[in-house]
Every structure is written in structure tokens, then in C-alpha cells.
Amino acid sequence: MATGSKRARGGSGRVKLEEVARKANVSTATVSRAFNEPDKVSEEVRQRVKDAARALNWIPNAAGRALASRRTHIAGAIIPTLDNEIFAHQISGMQSVFSERGFTLFLGCSNYDPDEGLRQADAMLARGVEALAVVGESHPPELFEALNSRGIPYVVTYSYNKASPHPCIGFDNRAAFHRMTDHLLSLGHRRFAAIFQPDTNNDRVKERLRGIRDALAAAGLDIAAQDLMMGPSTLEFGAESFAALMTRTVGSRATAIVCGNDNLALGALMAARERGLEAPRDFSITGFDDLAISSRFSPGLTTMKVDNQQIGVLAANELLAVIAGEQARAQSREIVPVMKVRESAGRAQPR
Structure with missing residues (x-):
């Protein structure tokens, strides 16, 4: 009866954390690391903790974790449209990397409207994103000013320009x-x-x-x-x-x-x-x-x-390196497109 009452109280109490630790046969500190800093826990232990948490119907309290650590483990990405598969590949690459590091990825769509993109960015900043990826450089200056003033690392994707003031992950169009x-x-x-x-x-x-x-x-x-x-x-x-x-x-x-x-x-x-x-x-x-x-x-x-998924992977890794304190700023990375010569283009015919 006592155990049932404890299970009904919610997902963030100390008792529940200890119960997950006992079931996974690890310390409470290890349970915390498995969710907050998963890269510091072995895959076998991490999976054991997750299995125990799932079996006990326990979900870590994200707001409580953020307050305690001043970290939200949330990243954001703003793309121009959901109608183009190339952006889906980028998001897939970012999602895979962020997920492995215990980050949740928020997605926004600007519909090629810079003002809408700015609104999406403001909403993400209000929710505590720790990093942001945006497509291209055609954004209001206020967007980049807001990121820089808050010290939020960011990258520009699908563009590569050596003269750009922004870290670019993409190709030279x-x-x-x-x-x-x-x-x-x-x-x-x-x-x-x-x-x-x-x-x-x-x-x-x-x-x-x-x-x-x-x-x-x-x-x-x-x-x-x-x-x-x-x-x-x-x-x-x-x-x-x-x-x-x-x-x-x-x-x-x-x-x-x-x-x-x-x-x-x-x-x-x-x-x-x-x-x-x-x-x-x-x-x-x-x-x-x-x-x-x-x-x-x-x-x-x-x-x-263009390896669009690789753009997403590189973008996420650059952002995570800044968050982890490994570098002061995301670095630009160039992807070189590969020409695929097929039948649709041939020698000009005399007219």
C-alpha cells in the first residue's frame, strides 16, 4: 500500500529517484547522470536505468532539472518549409546526435518569412534553448543579436561563405x-x-x-x-x-x-x-x-x-562542442556537393 501511494505521487519525488536507483542497481547520482549527462554513463548502465524508469512509470522532472543545473537540454532548429525532404534529412541528422546526448530538439518552420522565423526564435529562447540552427543568412539582424547577447551558440545551415560573420555548416551555393x-x-x-x-x-x-x-x-x-x-x-x-x-x-x-x-x-x-x-x-x-x-x-x-543528413550531424556536433565548453564558438564546416552526371544533359545539337 505504501509503495502504491508513493508511485501515485508523481514523477519527481526523491523516493521515486531512489526506487529507480534500487531497481537499476545503481546509485541515485548515476540515475541523474543517465538523464542529465548521458555521455558520462556507459550505454549498458544508461539502458538499465531507462528500463527501470519505464517499468516504474517514472519521468524526470525537466523543469526541476533545469532549475537545479541551469541547463534545459533543449536545442532548436528553424527550417523554411516542411514540404522539402532535404530539410527533413538535416533534422534527422541533428535529432540523432542530440538524442544521444540527452537533448530534446525543438523544430520551427518560418515558411520563408523572416519575421515568422524571428518569432519562432524568440519563442524558443523563451523556453530556454541552449543552441539554435537556422537555414541561410536571410534573417533579421535582431535574431542574431538576440542569440549573441544571450551567449546562445548557433549555426547557419545550407550555406557556406568564408566571408560570413556567422558559423556556416553547408555548401557554397x-x-x-x-x-x-x-x-x-x-x-x-x-x-x-x-x-x-x-x-x-x-x-x-x-x-x-x-x-x-x-x-x-x-x-x-x-x-x-x-x-x-x-x-x-x-x-x-x-x-x-x-x-x-x-x-x-x-x-x-x-x-x-x-x-x-x-x-x-x-x-x-x-x-x-x-x-x-x-x-x-x-x-x-x-x-x-x-x-x-x-x-x-x-x-x-x-x-x-548534397549530404543533407551530414549537415545536420555536423551542425549538432558543433553546437554541442560549444555547450560542453570545448570551444568558444561553433566552427564553419563546408560540405562539397557531388555532381551526378546522367542522361538529361548532353552535347549541344546543331540547330
Whole structure:
């Protein structure tokens, strides 16, 4: 009867902590470490403590732990959208690392609205996040000021710029698209078009377009204003844009189409099939991201693969190193995209 009363009292009492310790055959200090500093406890002991806690229906009181240690063991990540699988891979990588270290990961979505991103960050700071990851650098200055004034470590993901004042975990968007455009130029293409997602509040897209223009400028070329199509990152917009580009006369029609991501490129390829056109016979096209379907589509899509999960892993490890006092600031880490040359891009055909 006495034991039943104790079990009914809740999950944070001293008696309960001792009961978990007895069941797991460890000290109460070890139980505390298993939840508060799991990296200091062996995996076998940690699992034993968790099994005992689960069997006794005991949950550590997070608020009490935070007050006692001045630690919340909460990290945050703000991504632009839930509609793109690349961000899911980043979050998966972060989650795996933080979970191993006993951290809970809060997730926010800005929907490409900087003000909403700032509101998400403020809400996370109010709940005591110990670190934060944000996508790209297009955020209000107040966001970074709030992080710096509170001494909260942070990283910017999906972007890498040596001149950036922020620690960046990602890739050089300009260099990646410069490289892709150079590949198309090496195949003899001289008339280019582009299908892209909006660049409003998106520094990554701005840098990708700059990479294309810089590569073309070096060859004495440019993209005509009417051949730059910008809109939603959907299959439908990719298809609509391709149809519009194909209304040009054959002599002025682009032979190479650079797309901001695979989604847009795949939409364009679907539209081409409906019109009896085929890559690379009638045009060449490239994407970016290397979605799972891109290598299985016919023709296979020439694109670039980024290890998005590794971005998440590196981001979490950098943040944890600062939290642990191992370094004063998160360090920038560059991921180099891998070009996947497939059938959708070939030599320019004489017209």
C-alpha cells in the first residue's frame, strides 16, 4: 500500500529517484547522470536505468532539472518549409546526435518569412534553448543579436561563405551552380534558360543565380530576362515554365536549362514528354538535390547531391562542442556537393 501511494505521487519525488536507483542497481547520482549527462554513463548502465524508469512509470522532472543545473537540454532548429525532404534529412541528422546526448530538439518552420522565423526564435529562447540552427543568412539582424547577447551558440545551415560573420555548416551555393553551368558550357551549350524558386528572403537562391551568371559572363554569355522563370518550387511550375520556354522559335530557344532544384527539373521533363520532346536530344536540363527519384527517372537527371543528413550531424556536433565548453564558438564546416552526371544533359545539337 505504501509503495502504491508513493508511485501515485508523481514523477519527481526523491523516493521515486531512489526506487529507480534500487531497481537499476545503481546509485541515485548515476540515475541523474543517465538523464542529465548521458555521455558520462556507459550505454549498458544508461539502458538499465531507462528500463527501470519505464517499468516504474517514472519521468524526470525537466523543469526541476533545469532549475537545479541551469541547463534545459533543449536545442532548436528553424527550417523554411516542411514540404522539402532535404530539410527533413538535416533534422534527422541533428535529432540523432542530440538524442544521444540527452537533448530534446525543438523544430520551427518560418515558411520563408523572416519575421515568422524571428518569432519562432524568440519563442524558443523563451523556453530556454541552449543552441539554435537556422537555414541561410536571410534573417533579421535582431535574431542574431538576440542569440549573441544571450551567449546562445548557433549555426547557419545550407550555406557556406568564408566571408560570413556567422558559423556556416553547408555548401557554397554560388560555386555549385558555377560548376554546373561550366559543365553545360563544356558540352557546347551557348543559349541558356533557368527555372528557379523565388529569391525573396532566400540568400541560397540568390547565390545560385549569381553562380550561373558569373560562369556565363566568363564565356561572354548571359540569360535573357524572358528566359529566367521564377515561381513556386513545384512540379507544376517546372512544367509551366518549360512550356513557356518552348514557345520561343527554334533558333532562339535555349538548349540548356538550369533548374534551382530537382523538383522543378522533373516537372520540366514531364512537360517535355507530353510534347514529344526528349533530353538530351532536344535540350539539356539539370537540377540540384539528387532526390531519390532523380536517378530512376527517364532520362536520369544530371544534378548535384548534397549530404543533407551530414549537415545536420555536423551542425549538432558543433553546437554541442560549444555547450560542453570545448570551444568558444561553433566552427564553419563546408560540405562539397557531388555532381551526378546522367542522361538529361548532353552535347549541344546543331540547330
